[in-house]
Amino acid sequence: MSVQLTKGESAEMYIKAIGELTLEEALVPISTLASRLGISPVSATEMVHRIVEQGLVEHERYKGVRLTETGKRRAMLVLRRHRLWERFLTDKLKLPWEDVHDLACRLEHAVGTEVIDALVDFLDEPSSCPHGNPIPNSEGEFEYSDGVQLNTLRQGDEGVILRIHPESRDVLSFLAQKRIKPGAALSVIDVDDFDGLLTISINGVDQIIGQRIASHIVVAA
Amino acid sequence: MSVQLTKGESAEMYIKAIGELTLEEALVPISTLASRLGISPVSATEMVHRIVEQGLVEHERYKGVRLTETGKRRAMLVLRRHRLWERFLTDKLKLPWEDVHDLACRLEHAVGTEVIDALVDFLDEPSSCPHGNPIPNSEGEFEYSDGVQLNTLRQGDEGVILRIHPESRDVLSFLAQKRIKPGAALSVIDVDDFDGLLTISINGVDQIIGQRIASHIVVAA
DNA sequence: CCACGTTTATAGGCTAGCCTAAATAGTTAG
DNA sequence: CTAACTATTTAGGCTAGCCTATAAACGTGG
Ligand SMILES: [Mn+2]
Ligand SMILES: [Mn+2]
Ligand SMILES: [Mn+2]
Ligand SMILES: [Mn+2]
Numbered sequence: 001m002s003v004q005l006t007k008g009e010s011a012e013m014y015i016k017a018i019g020e021l022t023l024e025e026a027l028v029p030i031s032t033l034a035s036r037l038g039i040s041p042v043s044a045t046e047m048v049h050r051i052v053e054q055g056l057v058e059h060e061r062y063k064g065v066r067l068t069e070t071g072k073r074r075a076m077l078v079l080r081r082h083r084l085w086e087r088f089l090t091d092k093l094k095l096p097w098e099d100v101h102d103l104a105c106r107l108e109h110a111v112g113t114e115v116i117d118a119l120v121d122f123l124d125e126p127s128s129c130p131h132g133n134p135i136p137n138s139e140g141e142f143e144y145s146d147g148v149q150l151n152t153l154r155q156g157d158e159g160v161i162l163r164i165h166p167e168s169r170d171v172l173s174f175l176a177q178k179r180i181k182p183g184a185a186l187s188v189i190d191v192d193d194f195d196g197l198l199t200i201s202i203n204g205v206d207q208i209i210g211q212r213i214a215s216h217i218v219v220a221a
Numbered sequence: 222m223s224v225q226l227t228k229g230e231s232a233e234m235y236i237k238a239i240g241e242l243t244l245e246e247a248l249v250p251i252s253t254l255a256s257r258l259g260i261s262p263v264s265a266t267e268m269v270h271r272i273v274e275q276g277l278v279e280h281e282r283y284k285g286v287r288l289t290e291t292g293k294r295r296a297m298l299v300l301r302r303h304r305l306w307e308r309f310l311t312d313k314l315k316l317p318w319e320d321v322h323d324l325a326c327r328l329e330h331a332v333g334t335e336v337i338d339a340l341v342d343f344l345d346e347p348s349s350c351p352h353g354n355p356i357p358n359s360e361g362e363f364e365y366s367d368g369v370q371l372n373t374l375r376q377g378d379e380g381v382i383l384r385i386h387p388e389s390r391d392v393l394s395f396l397a398q399k400r401i402k403p404g405a406a407l408s409v410i411d412v413d414d415f416d417g418l419l420t421i422s423i424n425g426v427d428q429i430i431g432q433r434i435a436s437h438i439v440v441a442a
Numbered sequence: 443c444c445a446c447g448t449t450t451a452t453a454g455g456c457t458a459g460c461c462t463a464a465a466t467a468g469t470t471a472g
Numbered sequence: 473c474t475a476a477c478t479a480t481t482t483a484g485g486c487t488a489g490c491c492t493a494t495a496a497a498c499g500t501g502g
Contacts, residue, residue: 010459031479043460045480050458062468062479093339106331111324118314231489252449264490266450271488283449283498 009109011051012078013037014044016108018057018067019075020166023144027064076140082108083129083136084119090130091123097130097181098173113138131172132163132182132218146221150186151196151214158187159219171216178207180217230330232272233299234258235265237329239278239288240296241387244365248285297361303329304350304357305340311351312344318351318402319394334359352393353384353403353439367442371407372417372435379408380440392437399428401438 017036021028034044048065051057056071067075085104089095095103117138120126128134136142147162161182164175175181180202189206190199196211238257242249255265269286272278277292288296306325310316316324338359341347349355357363368383382403385396396402401423410427411420417432 008458029479039459040461041479042462042481047459089336089339093336093343095335095339099335103332103336107328110327110331114316114320115310115314115324118310118316122314229488250449260489261491262449263451263492268489 010047011054011056012074012109014047014051015056015067015071015075016078016082018065019072019079022067023165025064027060027066029064030059033065073140076136076142077138078108080136080138080140081111081116083133084116084123084126086129086131087123087126087135088119091126096176098169098176100130101167101172102169128163131165131167132161133165133167147218148221149215150198150200150217150219151211153188153191153198153219155188155191158185159221160185162218162220164216165218166216171213174213175217178209179203179205180207180209186219231268232275232277233295233330235268235272236277236288236292236296237299237303239286240293240300243288244386246285248281248287250285251280254286294361297357297363298359299329301357301359301361302332302337304354305337305344305347307350307352308344308347308356309340312347317397319390319397321351322388322393323390349384352386352388353382354386354388368439369442370436371419371421371438371440372432374409374412374419374440376409376412379406380442381406383439383441385437386439387437392434395434396438399430400424400426401428401430407440 014033014037017033018028021032021036025032030044030048031041033048034041037044039047048057048059051071052059052065055068056074057065057067059065082104085107086100089100089103090097120138126135134142134144145162148159150161153159161180161184163182164171184202186200186202188198188200192198197208198210198214199206199208201207235254235258238254239249242253242257246253251265251269252262254269255262258265260268269278269280272292273280276289277295278286278288280286303325306328307321310321310324311318341359347356355363355365366383369380371382374380382401382405384403385392405423407421407423409419409421412418413420418429419431419435420427420429422428
């Protein structure tokens with residue numbers, strides 16, 4: 001009769017986070033990981049030791065962590081589940097763009113391949129999440145299309161928004177409110193000399209946004 | 222940025238199980254609960270104390286447990302989520318009848334009202350799970366249509382299968398294999414004098430089934 | 443009415459994940 | 473080359489959920 005409750009969702013969140021942070025730096029400091037997960041550095045270190053034991057990551061002392069091949073595959077499969085659930089929640093259930101990220105973060109741990117494969121069929125093999133990030137295939141492989149962070153653009157530059165990365169509820173609801181989404185064309189009207197505030201024209205409207213938020217917006221190169 | 226992992230799935234499983242077992246006896250002995258959940262009686266007793274503290278159940282010493290109003294509502298909402306996910310998994314994802322119960326048992330804890338309400342719309346407000354059990358409404362209310370357990374029928378009795386209850390992977394795959402599902406008409410050809418083996422005619426085929434499995438099959442009165 | 447079986451409690455233990463405070467080790471800028 | 477800063481470890485603690493072994497309390501059949 002036994003029912004079996006999950007355990008080990010944490011490990012999945014750790015490797016997923018490492019996978020996402022690896023896009024920025026090859027070696028992720030445990031402190032960065034800890035703050036991303038909202039966990040104390042001490043606890044993060046403990047958990048890192050556990051997942052090192054499990055062969056999911058390598059740790060270079062005082063430098064940071066890196067996923068092993070196994071770990072990378074596992075992490076990408078979590079990301080796959082996450083992004084597929086996001087597609088389902090937005091496309092089929094019509095839930096708000098800014099809500100689905102957190103909801104998918106719960107669902108991503110609940111069920112495995114059987115459901116996910118069926119979900120892929122049901123959704124007609126989508127290639128990206130609603131926020132523009134690519135969905136890894138069943139082997140955990142995927143490619144990011146080339147793009148640059150909006151905060152690196154200068155006055156006069158133009159481009160189309162490719163994706164929002166990394167995703168978080170705060171960032172997404174801020175952007176939803178300003179109607180800034182993947183697919184939108186934009187041009188940089190001005191970049192402030194002091195704080196780097198960007199004045200951009202998007203959907204025919206001028207908006208002023210800061211460096212922090214701009215770093216989450218990836219624009220086609 | 223904190224991520225928040227669930228905890229408390231166990232409590233949901235306990236109250237759900239109590240809710241289901243209450244159909245048979247008003248006061249559920251902790252031992253019954255324990256064996257249903259595949260947990261030791263000592264651990265089940267501990268957990269019962271915790272959910273008593275939380276006001277979800279009442280415990281009559283040496284008799285058993287009973288859901289409080291709050292507990293009943295909560296339990297029925299878990300059941301609601303469970304049965305809705307089952308419908309989704311069978312109707313939309315085309316997953317096997319006998320697989321969806323266990324899968325839904327994972328999904329039922331993952332997300333709350335926002336997703337479930339949207340799911341109800343998406344599924345066009347289904348009234349029962351694929352195994353014939355009614356889906357409680359958003360207040361946790363529902364009604365079982367009248368029915369009797371197949372093992373209480375005698376030779377010559379006829380009826381239509383209403384539902385399978387209680388559900389479990391073993392029971393469902395056994396029945397799937399024998400193509401015994403809700404909606405099917407059956408008649409009792411014979412009841413064995415010694416072990417109560419039932420010979421039934423269903424879908425034009427004769428089948429012999431035991432008392433244990435027959436007790437999971439509810440037939441229209 | 444009392445012995446036997448069931449139910450509950452007690453005692454002692456375990457793992458996963460989290461925490462803080464304080465000590466120590468490594469890196470790097472000046 | 474060392475002080476300051478950062479990264480990690482150590483120590484000590486906590487909760488939720490599980491476990492086994494053993495003891496005590498209860499309730500009922502004969
Ligand atoms: Mn998650
Ligand atoms: Mn996304
Ligand atoms: Mn469950
Ligand atoms: Mn069902």
